[in-house]
Amino acid sequence: MKKSWLWSIPLAIGVGSFLISEKIFHTATHRRAKYPAPSKRMLRYAREYYRYIDWYHEIPKQTWYVHEKKTHERMIATYIPNAKATKRTVIIAHGFGGNRETMANYAKMFYELGFNILMPDDRGHGQSAGKYISFGWLDQIDYQHWIQEVIEHNGSDSKILLFGVSMGGAIVAMLSGDKLPKQVKAIIDDCGYSSVRDELDYILGHWYHLPKYPFDPMISTITRHRLGYYITDASTTHQLSKNVRPIFFIHGAQDHYVPTYMGYRNYHATHAPKELWVVPFASHAESFWINPQNYKNHVNAFLQDYFY
Template sequence: MKKFVKWFSIVLGTLLILDIGAGMYFFHVAEVRGHKSFLSSSTELSKKDPLYKQRHWYQTVHKENWKMTSANGKHQLDAYYIPAEHKTNKSVILAHGYMADKTQDGGAAGMFHEMGYNVLAPDDQAHGKSEGKLIGYGWIDRRDYIKWMNKLLKAEGSNQQLVMWGISMGGATTMMTSGEKDVPHQVKAFVEDCGYTSVDDEITYQAKSMYHLPKWPLVPTVSLISQLRAGYNYSEASAVKQLHKNKLPMLFIHGSKDTFVPTSMLEPVYEATKGPKEKLIVNGAKHAKSMDTEPELYFKTVKNFLSKYVS
């Protein structure tokens, strides 16, 4: 019996060490700032780009550089601010995707500029020129976006009507922000593009999709490491739970061929929100490519949706 207990303890200890080691590795892959080999890094602009006009404008237009301390007081954050061509009381805050940054917001920035909006495009913590080593997956960032909103209102006046738009991780950030109790009353609507239901769901999906690994025991281990090092766990970082508290209008957009944040995640978030809502599934669009795939449809849908809530 003693021999069995000894060997059982050795096996259990070995498995625990392996689990912790794997957890640390995948935590680094998922949350630590740095190059991610599974993501495309090409940002070269081509005249064949369906959004060339908007992206070229964004590259060349004069941008004000705004800075702010993060909501948790730990990091200096960086953003672009582009006033509308004519004085307006309409402003949009853009939320970029995972390991992207504000320089890649040209399509959305151009779209909203053409609609007459002031544009604020921040870099999330651990992205672009903002400080930080650990990625918040929208959960940490939701508090920063509330602070950016208030900074914009202070700069442009309390009569501003605000809209938040986000893509991929930024889409999840947008949904997570929507459930906060102190969203400024000037926020009139949200537009989310291909955001995930929760960090737990997305990490579980990617573990299976990229590495053919089951959820248990790896994802809970990585989540625990995240709790200890980054201050949040994957289950609490839920767009669905936040949407249950949202009563503001939201437009949901997803590509029908999205295999990075699967299209199946659209329905749970759409059903979760308590406010007025619409959805657009762009046929044939891959992850974060709905705007590129059908720009005219995308622009028209966003414009028509917002026209109901922003005057």
């Protein structure tokens, strides 16, 4: 009897670990609200943020759609043609829990720099389809479609910039290792993580105070079952090792959500022309807000060197 009771301990631990892993997976990947509010740490910028939102609502725009052939899911994006006709277009990827509207500040910045703007809602966010958030790995498929939509709309002489923040930064960095059309000229990754596994392990330790094992492999197996890939597949640094396009990395020096060392990992992973700007005192996704004009100047300097 006593021996039978002892055997139940590892079973209980295993079941408990699986249930915790399932809960973390659900919390991380379930669909996000269509219209998220600014996070508490960004409330100091709320007045400026809603000024950009007002600009976004007022500017003439179009709604674009693509349909993913394998899943038959519909993705949605906003296209803002620049008032001055141009072949330059930036595709802007938003962060975890956001949507295309939350990138209005970056859209206005690039609009002022003379770009057309394409702002998708990513899988599991906003008005796009998707039961789960894929943290960039499956979003690559959708962004390949968006790139083709831009080329078809603006012509084969289009010049495309990929830009993203946080999860969006990881999306465009992951795309860098794919076979991309020649029209894609450069990439800007603001505070993207070095891999989904790195980010998961960091959150397990710092948010949940849990060890990597057994939770890392369990969550990875759940992800494989639900989304079709293991966490270890979704490596930003591996994708960057195949990158050949100029890329600009931006990261806050005080980022405790996607820690700054991941920005350095990404920077060192690619051998293409590259620049890194670590922004003093900036927390996660705060680099723009600390000094919008300085941010714009740094972006424009990179574009002058590698895009125009």
